[in-house]
Amino acid sequence: MLKLAWRNIWRNKRRSIITMTSVFIALFFCTLTTAFIDGMWNQMIKNMLKTQAGNIEIHGKGYWDDKTVDNFMTIDSGKILELSALENVENLSLRVETFAMASHKTFSKGIAVVGISPENETKKQKLNDRIAQGEYLQETDPGVMIGEGLANYLKVSAGDTLAFLGQGYHGASAAGLFPIRGILDMPLTEMNNGLAFITLQSAQTFIDLPDGYSGILISLNDDKQLDKTIATIRQQIDNEQYDVYPWHFTMADLLRTAESDKAFDKLMLFILYLIVGFGILGTVIMMTNERHREFSVMISLGMQRRKLKMVFALEMLLMTAIAIVASLFLTIPISAWFHIHPIVLTGEMAKIYADMGMEAVLPMTLEFSNFFAQIVIVTVMTLITLIYSFHTIQKLKI
Amino acid sequence: MTTIIETKNLCKTFKDSAQEVHAVENVSLNIAEGEFTAIVGPSGSGKTTLLNLIGGLDNATSGKIVIDGQDISMLSEKQMTEFRLRNIGFIFQAYNLIPVLTAKENVSFVMDLQGRKKSETNARTRELLEAVGLSDRMDSRPAKLSGGQQQRVAVARALASKPKFILADEPNANLDSKSAQHLLEMMEKLNEQEKITFIFSTHDPRIMAKAKRIITLEDGKIVSDEYK
Numbered sequence: 001m002l003k004l005a006w007r008n009i010w011r012n013k014r015r016s017i018i019t020m021t022s023v024f025i026a027l028f029f030c031t032l033t034t035a036f037i038d039g040m041w042n043q044m045i046k047n048m049l050k051t052q053a054g055n056i057e058i059h060g061k062g063y064w065d066d067k068t069v070d071n072f073m074t075i076d077s078g079k080i081l082e083l084s085a086l087e088n089v090e091n092l093s094l095r096v097e098t099f100a101m102a103s104h105k106t107f108s109k110g111i112a113v114v115g116i117s118p119e120n121e122t123k124k125q126k127l128n129d130r131i132a133q134g135e136y137l138q139e140t141d142p143g144v145m146i147g148e149g150l151a152n153y154l155k156v157s158a159g160d161t162l163a164f165l166g167q168g169y170h171g172a173s174a175a176g177l178f179p180i181r182g183i184l185d186m187p188l189t190e191m192n193n194g195l196a197f198i199t200l201q202s203a204q205t206f207i208d209l210p211d212g213y214s215g216i217l218i219s220l221n222d223d224k225q226l227d228k229t230i231a232t233i234r235q236q237i238d239n240e241q242y243d244v245y246p247w248h249f250t251m252a253d254l255l256r257t258a259e260s261d262k263a264f265d266k267l268m269l270f271i272l273y274l275i276v277g278f279g280i281l282g283t284v285i286m287m288t289n290e291r292h293r294e295f296s297v298m299i300s301l302g303m304q305r306r307k308l309k310m311v312f313a314l315e316m317l318l319m320t321a322i323a324i325v326a327s328l329f330l331t332i333p334i335s336a337w338f339h340i341h342p343i344v345l346t347g348e349m350a351k352i353y354a355d356m357g358m359e360a361v362l363p364m365t366l367e368f369s370n371f372f373a374q375i376v377i378v379t380v381m382t383l384i385t386l387i388y389s390f391h392t393i394q395k396l397k398i
Numbered sequence: 399m400t401t402i403i404e405t406k407n408l409c410k411t412f413k414d415s416a417q418e419v420h421a422v423e424n425v426s427l428n429i430a431e432g433e434f435t436a437i438v439g440p441s442g443s444g445k446t447t448l449l450n451l452i453g454g455l456d457n458a459t460s461g462k463i464v465i466d467g468q469d470i471s472m473l474s475e476k477q478m479t480e481f482r483l484r485n486i487g488f489i490f491q492a493y494n495l496i497p498v499l500t501a502k503e504n505v506s507f508v509m510d511l512q513g514r515k516k517s518e519t520n521a522r523t524r525e526l527l528e529a530v531g532l533s534d535r536m537d538s539r540p541a542k543l544s545g546g547q548q549q550r551v552a553v554a555r556a557l558a559s560k561p562k563f564i565l566a567d568e569p570n571a572n573l574d575s576k577s578a579q580h581l582l583e584m585m586e587k588l589n590e591q592e593k594i595t596f597i598f599s600t601h602d603p604r605i606m607a608k609a610k611r612i613i614t615l616e617d618g619k620i621v622s623d624e625y626k
Contacts, residue, residue, distance in 0.1 A: 303483075
């Protein structure tokens with residue numbers, strides 16, 4: 001059967017080569033496009049996790065749905081040390097995030113106030129590299145760092161003092177004076193125009209909640225161990241008091257954007273596959289119709305229709321397999337190369353990435369699932385086109 | 399001699415929107431083992447239709463065909479295919495060899511379908527191709543063979559399955575006279591020496607001259623049945 005199928009493929013070499021080439025091209029482009037798009041989004045998420053968020057976030061019960069000071073969490077330093085020491089935990093960032101009215105003389109503006117550990121943020125966000133004027137906060141500094149846009153709006157510079165007025169814990173008013181230590185050049189306009197960094201201690205004092213945090217961001221060494229690490233964290237903390245979220249949850253908006261972007265690309269790939277699918281169908285129709293007589297003779301000689309269908313299916317699947325092997329032969333090394341040596345962005349894009357503290361690179365993914373998915377699509381497509389020949393063979397009068 | 403084919407009141411009617419054509423009408427005949435029979439008659443007399451009915455390639459409108467004690471009208475399509483594989487050899491007017499297979503592979507094709515052992519298949523293929531005088535063209539594909547050579551491969555293929563009888567539909571029609579003569583002598587020899595039953599549909603006077611029995615059809619009916 002295999003010999004017969006193999007020889008039948010080559011009885012019209014040109015047609016078979018065109019069919020295999022079209023399948024090869026579709027596989028080649030679809031595999032690489034998917035590897036590139038997935039790689040781009042994976043890199044973006046990786047960058048976001050590294051700089052802006054954490055693979056895991058811990059918040060006080062109810063904080064996620066109602067982000068007010070009253071839902072802040074408290075946690076003792078011993079527990080924080082325990083969590084930092086967990087296997088797979090790369091970095092742990094404590095945060096106090098609240099809102100306040102920032103004023104200087106006759107100017108005021110509503111801003112986000114973020115309490116940070118200045119030393120820790122040199123590792124995570126590399127905030128120290130963004131100082132445009134003045135100096136970086138020290139760990140026990142009572143001062144503030146603000147974005148350039150906000151400084152321009154309030155007409156302040158390093159050395160001036162800002163007054164913050166906001167809401168403290170349990171309805172208390174929060175008020176404080178913060179000398180400006182540094183002006184930051186933040187990558188995003190929103191951050192530049194409406195963000196202020198103070199130390200954790202200052203923030204806790206400001207809201208009148210010593211040991212209070214809006215949340216803890218945890219960066220992991222290996223995201224594949226995410227579920228396992230979450231389970232370990234849940235064992236370590238009081239689940240009645242805290243919620244533990246994976247980044248899929250906290251960055252759901254970004255993931256939705258990624259999914260909608262990928263969906264559009266998938267639509268493009270679907271159209272490409274559809275064109276190739278009709279190409280395969282054309283070959284199947286030609287290969288079936290030109291062999292009616294031959295099929296009849298084979299059945300007359302005693303070949304069961306089932307076996308004849310198998311021979312024909314084998315022909316088409318062999319052609320598909322050749323195209324698959326050829327495409328894998330090229331796409332695996334290409335994907336591997338750009339996975340190890342990502343495309344390095346240059347010019348304006350590179351600057352934007354660098355400003356955000358992100359690596360300005362676009363790697364390709366090297367996931368087995370990507371190759372497997374393309375192979376399955378092409379194989380299923382071939383099997384669908386075989387319905388025509390199977391139907392013809394079944395109905396063939398000998 | 400043992401009867402291997404028996405037809406009783408066999409009828410085949412083709413219908414189209416305008417009319418009914420009685421291609422075979424009330425044909426009852428017995429063919430015994432080892433016969434060398436020619437079914438003759440003018441074009442449209444029903445020779446090929448009768449051969450197709452006997453070969454299980456077409457279904458009778460009414461009547462019965464019993465082959466070696468088996469009423470083939472009772473067989474399902476799948477069973478009939480298997481029955482043909484085990485019991486009937488075919489030689490077609492247009493040879494109908496499988497173009498992508500060599501002469502050797504065309505002959506062994508049927509034996510492979512029967513599931514015979516490779517060694518047995520190879521030996522019989524060689525033996526049959528030697529018998530039809532093509533031992534030197536075993537590895538040639540049909541396109542590289544002359545019409546006469548292709549038809550000899552077809553004869554070898556028909557014999558390969560060790561059938562109970564061989565149905566040959568105008569086997570000489572596409573051959574030159576020399577090839578036709580050679581093929582006929584070969585089939586006659588096989589009939590005489592191996593006692594292989596041949597049933598021909600033919601216009602060819604040379605086959606009629608060699609045939610031991612001539613059944614003449616006209617308008618689907620047997621008008622004469624003569625033994626020589």
